[in-house]
Amino acid sequence: MSLKNKSEKEEYLTKINEMELGDEKPAELDSTDLFTVVKERRSVRHYDPNFKISKEEIQELLEIAVQAPSSSNLQPWRFLVIDEQEMKEQLLPIANNQQQIVDASAVIAVLGDIRAYQNAERIYGELVENGTMTKEIKDFYVNSINQNYGSLSVEQATKIAMIDGGLVSMQLMLAAKAKGYDTVPMGGFSPEKFVEEFNVPENFKPVMLISLGKGVKAGFDKFRLPLNDILTWNKF
Amino acid sequence: MSLKNKSEKEEYLTKINEMELGDEKPAELDSTDLFTVVKERRSVRHYDPNFKISKEEIQELLEIAVQAPSSSNLQPWRFLVIDEQEMKEQLLPIANNQQQIVDASAVIAVLGDIRAYQNAERIYGELVENGTMTKEIKDFYVNSINQNYGSLSVEQATKIAMIDGGLVSMQLMLAAKAKGYDTVPMGGFSPEKFVEEFNVPENFKPVMLISLGKGVKAGFDKFRLPLNDILTWNKF
Numbered sequence: 224m225s226l227k228n229k230s231e232k233e234e235y236l237t238k239i240n241e242m243e244l245g246d247e248k249p250a251e252l253d254s255t256d257l258f259t260v261v262k263e264r265r266s267v268r269h270y271d272p273n274f275k276i277s278k279e280e281i282q283e284l285l286e287i288a289v290q291a292p293s294s295s296n297l298q299p300w301r302f303l304v305i306d307e308q309e310m311k312e313q314l315l316p317i318a319n320n321q322q323q324i325v326d327a328s329a330v331i332a333v334l335g336d337i338r339a340y341q342n343a344e345r346i347y348g349e350l351v352e353n354g355t356m357t358k359e360i361k362d363f364y365v366n367s368i369n370q371n372y373g374s375l376s377v378e379q380a381t382k383i384a385m386i387d388g389g390l391v392s393m394q395l396m397l398a399a400k401a402k403g404y405d406t407v408p409m410g411g412f413s414p415e416k417f418v419e420e421f422n423v424p425e426n427f428k429p430v431m432l433i434s435l436g437k438g439v440k441a442g443f444d445k446f447r448l449p450l451n452d453i454l455t456w457n458k459f
Numbered sequence: 460m461s462l463k464n465k466s467e468k469e470e471y472l473t474k475i476n477e478m479e480l481g482d483e484k485p486a487e488l489d490s491t492d493l494f495t496v497v498k499e500r501r502s503v504r505h506y507d508p509n510f511k512i513s514k515e516e517i518q519e520l521l522e523i524a525v526q527a528p529s530s531s532n533l534q535p536w537r538f539l540v541i542d543e544q545e546m547k548e549q550l551l552p553i554a555n556n557q558q559q560i561v562d563a564s565a566v567i568a569v570l571g572d573i574r575a576y577q578n579a580e581r582i583y584g585e586l587v588e589n590g591t592m593t594k595e596i597k598d599f600y601v602n603s604i605n606q607n608y609g610s611l612s613v614e615q616a617t618k619i620a621m622i623d624g625g626l627v628s629m630q631l632m633l634a635a636k637a638k639g640y641d642t643v644p645m646g647g648f649s650p651e652k653f654v655e656e657f658n659v660p661e662n663f664k665p666v667m668l669i670s671l672g673k674g675v676k677a678g679f680d681k682f683r684l685p686l687n688d689i690l691t692w693n694k695f
Contacts, residue, residue, distance in 0.1 A: 256493070295646075296682070300689065363471070387625065393625070397497075410531075443586070448581075453538060454537075457540070457541055459658040
């Protein structure tokens with residue numbers, strides 16, 4: 224999201240952090256039941272700065288997240304995981320000085336590769352290897368993908384990368400909660416500065432930043448629009 | 460996704476449906492454990508055409524799905540649920556004649572409202588009502604949202620709607636699997652024709668179609684790119 228008035232945006236994000244949330248801690252779950260995890264996941268903005276999640280655990284969470292589906296199974300998601308304090312400090316001003324950037328154990332930048340279709344041969348070749356697909360179908364399929372995705376505009380390819388990025392991010396946040404951690408998805412950062420300062424390849428489009436850590440203050444109670452206002456049956 | 464050669468796209472999608480998947484049925488879960496649901500969810504393209512999921516159950520699934528987070532909690536997701544056979548038949552050619560459109564119990568069109576920010580007053584007003592937010596902070600917050608989101612280009616607003624649409628769609632598909640149903644997310648349809656024939660308001664941008672029903676054939680085994688190829692630590 225590009226915002227004109229950066230300092231106002233920062234103030235706006237800071238106010239959320241300064242609000243009195245009381246001493247309630249994020250829910251500690253005694254179950255990994257999907258419905259419980261969905262209900263208890265909150266956007267948590269206060270983290271224990273001394274709590275460290277290991278690289279192995281972060282990898283485990285990502286392995287779960289990438290079980291998400293994606294357009295033609297092209298898996299356009301790419302991850303930059305920032306867990307060194309110095310790098311988190313560098314990210315801080317790019318993300319409107321939101322305290323969770325430096326306090327959370329890691330910040331996971333979810334990116335979408337708009338040239339992910341170039342992996343089609345590799346992905347569908349694997350299905351020939353394991354006997355799921357004939358070579359003939361694979362060749363037809365990969366050829367179609369190369370033609371169709373290869374001719375998309377940057378805007379169209381970005382749209383697909385954003386949708387698939389959303390899918391994988393949701394699964395990541397649920398997996399984190401089920402493992403006893405908290406997250407907050409963040410759109411309030413400068414994608415241009417982020418790409419520049421972290422040397423992000425130009426075909427990787429930022430989807431969101433997700434802070435991951437041990438929450439110390441519960442997020443807001445959820446308020447959702449009534450289903451009646453957002454659901455239509457069969458035809459508008 | 461706009462594709463130049465419609466008939467080839469249809470052939471490409473049809474080949475997937477015609478592939479010999481054997482007689483394996485989708486996994487019946489005896490647990491709603493998040494990790495199990497994530498692992499066992501597949502993109503299922505063959506459904507029992509006689510199996511009907513009630514409107515109440517579909518609403519229940521959507522209530523779970525919308526617990527997803529969204530940009531500034533603006534909840535841009537909108538749903539058109541197509542469960543009448545006649546309307547599914549009308550959708551069929553728009554979605555490249557994919558058989559699951561008519562065989563699944565329902566098709567859920569996930570849409571993103573690029574003017575969802577206009578609900579900010581209502582959403583944040585609720586937080587004042589329940590004592591989470593002072594009126595002063597709410598006013599500042601809603602004003603910022605109106606200014607910031609109101610000045611986004613259609614392309615920028617669409618990008619946010621796609622990300623949030625991805626988040627809610629993932630949670631919907633997981634909830635469906637946990638309740639014993641199957642889904643497949645579909646990007647292979649003409650958004651232009653869909654918008655036209657189903658009278659979709661012009662500010663609602665199609666994210667994806669999701670078929671929902673009782674699967675009769677398992678989806679493919681998952682193949683995923685190795686984490687090493689898609690994960691970077693701290694800086695590119």
